[in-house]
Amino acid sequence: MNYVYYPGCSLKGIGRAYEESLLSLFEHIGLNVSELSDWNCCGATAYMSIDESKAFALSARNLALAEMQGDGNETINLIAPCSGCYLVLSKAQRYLSEYRPLGDKIMDAMRSTGLNYTGKVRIRHPLDVLVNDVGLEKISSLVKRSLGYLRVACYYGCQIMRPYATFDDQHEPNTMNRLLQVLGAETISWPLSTRCCGGSLTGTFDKVGLRLNYILLKDAVRRGANVIATACPLCQFNLESYQTRIGRQYKDDVNMPIAYFTQIIGSALGISERRLGMRRLFVPPALSAAGDAVRGGGYVGK
Amino acid sequence: MEVKNGWKKLKYEADVDPTFGDKIASLPGGEKIYACMQCGTCGGTCPISQYMDYTPQKIIAMIRAGFKKEVLTSFTNWLCCSCYSCTVECPKGVKITDIMYALKRCAIQNGIHQPRFAIPILAREFFNSVMKHGRTNESRLTLLLFLKTNPLRLLRQTGLGLKLWRQGRLSYRTESVKNIKQLRRLLKTVERKETVLKGAVQGPITVEAP
Numbered sequence: 001m002n003y004v005y006y007p008g009c010s011l012k013g014i015g016r017a018y019e020e021s022l023l024s025l026f027e028h029i030g031l032n033v034s035e036l037s038d039w040n041c042c043g044a045t046a047y048m049s050i051d052e053s054k055a056f057a058l059s060a061r062n063l064a065l066a067e068m069q070g071d072g073n074e075t076i077n078l079i080a081p082c083s084g085c086y087l088v089l090s091k092a093q094r095y096l097s098e099y100r101p102l103g104d105k106i107m108d109a110m111r112s113t114g115l116n117y118t119g120k121v122r123i124r125h126p127l128d129v130l131v132n133d134v135g136l137e138k139i140s141s142l143v144k145r146s147l148g149y150l151r152v153a154c155y156y157g158c159q160i161m162r163p164y165a166t167f168d169d170q171h172e173p174n175t176m177n178r179l180l181q182v183l184g185a186e187t188i189s190w191p192l193s194t195r196c197c198g199g200s201l202t203g204t205f206d207k208v209g210l211r212l213n214y215i216l217l218k219d220a221v222r223r224g225a226n227v228i229a230t231a232c233p234l235c236q237f238n239l240e241s242y243q244t245r246i247g248r249q250y251k252d253d254v255n256m257p258i259a260y261f262t263q264i265i266g267s268a269l270g271i272s273e274r275r276l277g278m279r280r281l282f283v284p285p286a287l288s289a290a291g292d293a294v295r296g297g298g299y300v301g302k
Numbered sequence: 303m304e305v306k307n308g309w310k311k312l313k314y315e316a317d318v319d320p321t322f323g324d325k326i327a328s329l330p331g332g333e334k335i336y337a338c339m340q341c342g343t344c345g346g347t348c349p350i351s352q353y354m355d356y357t358p359q360k361i362i363a364m365i366r367a368g369f370k371k372e373v374l375t376s377f378t379n380w381l382c383c384s385c386y387s388c389t390v391e392c393p394k395g396v397k398i399t400d401i402m403y404a405l406k407r408c409a410i411q412n413g414i415h416q417p418r419f420a421i422p423i424l425a426r427e428f429f430n431s432v433m434k435h436g437r438t439n440e441s442r443l444t445l446l447l448f449l450k451t452n453p454l455r456l457l458r459q460t461g462l463g464l465k466l467w468r469q470g471r472l473s474y475r476t477e478s479v480k481n482i483k484q485l486r487r488l489l490k491t492v493e494r495k496e497t498v499l500k501g502a503v504q505g506p507i508t509v510e511a512p
């Protein structure tokens with residue numbers, strides 16, 4: 001099966017480590033992935049607050065471009081690793097067919113600019129691809145290094161499962177847990193795994209944004225996790241970069257490595273740290289007690 | 303109008319806009335607003351409702367009753383960061399997140415917010431960047447956001463910025479879509495036909511500090 005990969009703006013900027021680790025992981029497993037050519041921004045949440053039709057038009061262009069990349073008959077699997085892009089593309093797909101006047105208006109505009117979308121694209125999340133297409137057996141057969149030391153809090157964030165849960169349970173998702181368990185890691189039971197991290201509120205209204213992240217970090221620490229695995233560049237950034245400020249504000253120690261789930265899987269499969277973008281994290285997750293900078297004296301990220 | 307020794311607030315029929323509910327209901331996602339049975343599940347499941355001045359449930363009741371000014375000047379719609387908890391849990395299928403988006407659009411299009419309030423400024427900068435390049439760049443957006451709201455905050459973030467820069471996660475240049483002409487033409491063609499909300503507000507509405 002061929003996959004088209006839609007990076008989105010974050011994976012080319014703040015979430016560069018996600019792109020690096022994801023592509024290395026897919027290459028290692030043997031998946032054929034090609035980047036969507038000339039993609040545009042999905043619009044995220046900000047664009048929807050300015051103009052609705054234009055926000056859907058942005059996604060419609062991406063969907064049409066993805067369709068052009070296939071041979072015209074088969075369904076295109078469009079991989080959107082960023083939660084925001086994943087949701088916006090899925091939502092656009094549904095709304096364009098559900099709300100006819102909106103859909104017709106955008107399709108007319110698309111045709112006038114030489115684009116066409118017939119509905120042959122399937123939006124996929126890397127978790128979905130790894131669990132359902134690649135399979136847990138194949139991944140566990142590739143393990144080079146056990147992750148026995150890790151106690152992972154799997155953080156799915158809001159927009160992968162909500163509002164459209166297509167490949168996992170909406171309230172208690174477990175795909176990431178299962179993936180990491182077959183690699184030997186322990187995953188903690190964490191009811192907050194789909195609670196919102198506040199998105200851009202940390203930048204726009206930090207009083208609320210920092211508190212939301214404090215709640216998440218505090219609970220992960222309390223439940224004995226030693227790393228949080230994320231699947232979204234914005235969640236990763238929020239949870240990681242504000243730890244010092246949160247610690248100062250709430251007079252509490254919530255330091256914890258925050259890694260992308262692809263980086264954790266990649267390190268179990270023996271992919272080099274450089275190719276997984278580990279140097280782009282404030283603190284890389286420790287795979288053994290000896291390398292645990294957070295628990296074993298001195299927090300190197302400070 | 304305010305009454306001193308009686309009810310805190312009293313509103314006359316003439317002060318409300320009875321068409322406001324219908325306007326919101328006519329937008330994609332707003333159609334079920336009249337199905338809301340005021341159970342409060344939305345506010346209960348919302349991680350941010352405790353910081354809001356009106357819970358989502360109250361906002362829906364106020365929209366239906368035509369309390370346009372109160373709804374548009376409230377802080378609730380700005381705080382919503384679209385995690386869709388309410389939309390998923392609502393027993394009546396009201397798409398509350400979409401309603402919050404509609405309120406944000408209505409407030410932004412009619413200029414109902416404080417001049418240096420960060421949330422609409424970020425949305426506007428994001429919009430402009432997509433129009434110009436077809437893509438966005440978070441480092442640049444954050445820089446612009448701080449410059450346009452409170453440049454002093456930029457100083458406080460220098461340490462974080464340096465660390466991110468060392469990790470190669472910051473970049474000043476925004477990559478552009480190659481066929482940007484096509485994208486711009488597409489966006490122009492679907493140019494706002496959302497007249498529903500555009501003229502929704504007549505007369506000035508002043509916003510107090512949150």
